[in-house]
Amino acid sequence: MSMVSDWFGTQGPARSRRLSLVAAVIVGVVIAAGALVYVNTSGTGAMRTQSAAPSRAVIDGFRSAHFGMNEGAVRAAIATDFSAKIGPAADAIKVIENKVERTRILVVRVPDLFPDAGMTEIGYVLGYKTKALMQINLLWGTPLSPGVTSEQLAVIATNLQRYFVGQGFAARDVKANIKIAKGAMLVFQGYDVNGRLVQLVRRAEAMTSPSATPAPADGAKPETRYRQTLQLSYIGDPKAPDTFQIGKGAF
16 A cells, blocks of 8 residues: 555654644644643543543553554454444455564555545554554545645644643653654654653655646746645554564674
């Protein structure tokens, strides 16, 4: 599947300069107000909050899929969560082998997971040694839904920022609105009480192919078009991911 290259690694990035300024303002306002915001979303997705005050973020996985599940359990979780949208899960799930990290990825595409977001691609990453679920990546963007606009992706990013700010992440464990590469911005990052990671990254890459940006008939300079993606990752063990690595001193 074409989008797998966007989230093969264990970390991700995201965004255009114009929208980064919008997000900068929004994130600043949301985080500044974080102490006043509480979103009661316990049990509805990857996040849950403990009922005792102050609430503390806990990352278990995404919806019915939890870290540590074997492949059979992950497939059952996908069927539970999305069979109504994607049909029989056995037919909808694609399997990708990451030959570098030697992980196995179960990939599904889900329509209308987020309002006005188009298609969402979800990758469930099974570890190299344990064969257990170690990471979940959700991806939105123009390669999946060519008609999705920058403004729509900005709305998704803003709503997700609001959601995570309300989950009880300790301020010292949170980063937001940080440019991490050309055209890429870390919109939100937080560690839960167990050291698990949630990361939201926006990327905008200029499309330089002549076929992608044909010259206007009047001879004017063609407008630069962007390949835009938004990636949300839940990572079970960001410090020691279960991927193939050459042992120290082996070569």
